[in-house]
Amino acid sequence: MPKWFMPAAVICGIMFALSPVLIARAPYESTMGLVQKIFYYHMPAAGMFLVAAVVCGIASVRYLFGGSPRQDRLAWAAAELVVLFGAIALVTGPLWARKAWGVWWQWDVRLTSSLMGWMVAVAYLLVRKYGGPGSDKLAAGLALFGMANVPFIYISVNYWRTIHPTTNVVPTLPTSMGVPFWFCFTAFVLLFVLLLRLRVRLEEQRSRLDVLYLSLDE
């Protein structure tokens, strides 16, 4: 493991341990009260979900056209994080929405697109697990197509909704809750990087093991 890993992991752990304190101390938002505080976890999780998706997409393209196994490992690790952080966002979101606005789910652009992106990531993992030989290229192709799909999903869902207009219940969120927000955000970024590194390393070890196996019967 690289030198920075353990210290970073410790810091990350401490930050997450401290975060409830900071969140409890943060000022109440005027209309939503206590419930709004889930935002401090929800928003960074959603942010990392997007970052992971971009990482997965780019790594997949590079793997498909360059063939470097490192890119393949990165893409797979990133896909798992898309599913993880996406799940966090997709669970905390409705929890918040239910208490704040009375509905579990809205078919608005952002939510629907996120759900679709999450499903493509789940499909990616299913392919990697059950696809058999050659599933690495297959999954990379899927990631590429998923990425290319983003504008189309956005436009089609957006216009799908305008036929039946509803109030957009996901507001543009104020970042006036400065300190606790950035604290949690940093903690999540750190968590993302740590998990990514850990997961990529797992695959690196696996492939090193493969090489060892192969050289065994020389």
Add this chain to the structure above:
Amino acid sequence: MNAFVRIVWLVVRKDLTVEVRSREVIYTTVFFAVTVVLVFAFALVREGRALGDAAAGILWIAIAFAGTLALGRTFERERQAETLRALLLAPADRPAIYVGKLVGIVVLLVATELVLVPLIAFLFQAPLFSQPLWLTAVLLTGTLGYCAVGTLFAAMLVRARSRDVLLPVLLYPITIPVIIAGVRGTAALLEPTPDVAIIRFWVSLLVAFDTVFVTLALWTFEPLMTD
């Protein structure tokens, strides 16, 4: 360019000849599509009328499901005598083979739609034929988009395990925009006074989708098929 078109035509003609001889895929696909329509009819029809835009929705669901079936069967056939391997062994341009198979599948699905559309118009009293040109545009662009992605994925999955289950798992999330555009475009057609601007919007979106994804498929077919 000439060689490309020649290969496409060869593959299409071969696929259609094989299909005409056995008629297996066309019969089973059409029958399956009709069954889907009936199942959804029972699910969604109340007091003799379909709910809301159900007719448009059922049409595209049937197309999507039938498409998955047709894709699976067509490539399963190529797997049997390993003829896909023979196609890849030939010095023919690989993207041309992709386009050839794509055209074949589109023809198959269009033939299915020729049965589905009257059936749905009949069962749900849906005035699908009020705007025949727009209906054709929506159906063609939508089918092409769906099959463009589907042919690529099905070809990739030929060597994979669990290929029957994985094809829908991969295909449906990516073709959501096609389904949305197809359903909303068809539903707009069914309005008593169809809003042409809306239909045109959805058709344009489908055209854009088709362009992007056919290009992507041509670009990635070679790296995805080589080992």
Add this chain to the structure above:
Amino acid sequence: MTIDFEELTVQNVSRHFGRRKALAGISFVARAGGILGLLGPNGAGKSTLLALLATLLQPSAGTIRYGKLAVVGDAGRSDESKGGAALRARIGMLGHDLYLYPELTARENLTFFAALYGAHDAAGAADDALARARLSERGDDPVSSFSRGMRQRVALERALIHSPRLLLLDEPFTGLDEASVGALIVRLRELRDTGAIVILATHDLDVVDGLFDEAVFIRDGRMIETMERPEALRATYRSVMARGRA
């Protein structure tokens, strides 16, 4: 761009799938006007090696040289720049599964593949191929109605319809009766005499006795031995395989 080559050189080629080593350290040279046999038990890696030679797979390590054109092992990289389509035009393969469309007639199969390989007169080429396979009267029957031997003959002519320099055969004698076996051997000798490179994988030893100009013995992905003009093939095979156990 047309390519031709007189020699196929395999240098220290290996291929692995994950942690399974399918082939390791395979080296041999096959020359024009010769028949080379790949001999070994089931699962030895013969089919994988043939797929590598047909450019359907990339080697994980080592080099395959078609004359001066080299395909270097580099897993995950597509090799269009190194000959690609032009190289495939000089290779013909008869796989274990025959690569024929059962719903099409023999003539249609041959015409399709002839056209696919760029023949100017595909129909004429198909007729010639049918004649060589001695199946002209059955040309318009669907392949599904043929016996294994007849299908084999059509498949062989299909593999040869573009006059390839390199012919690869994977277990071609499976399911053939004695007459068909004899006919196939005659055909292979004819091809050798016209200067083709013929590489044949089989575990059917009695039938191919005296056929090979060179034999490569493979077991568990490893090359045990190469031999020129092996005699008394079954006995030789047994002794080589026993030796390889060391």
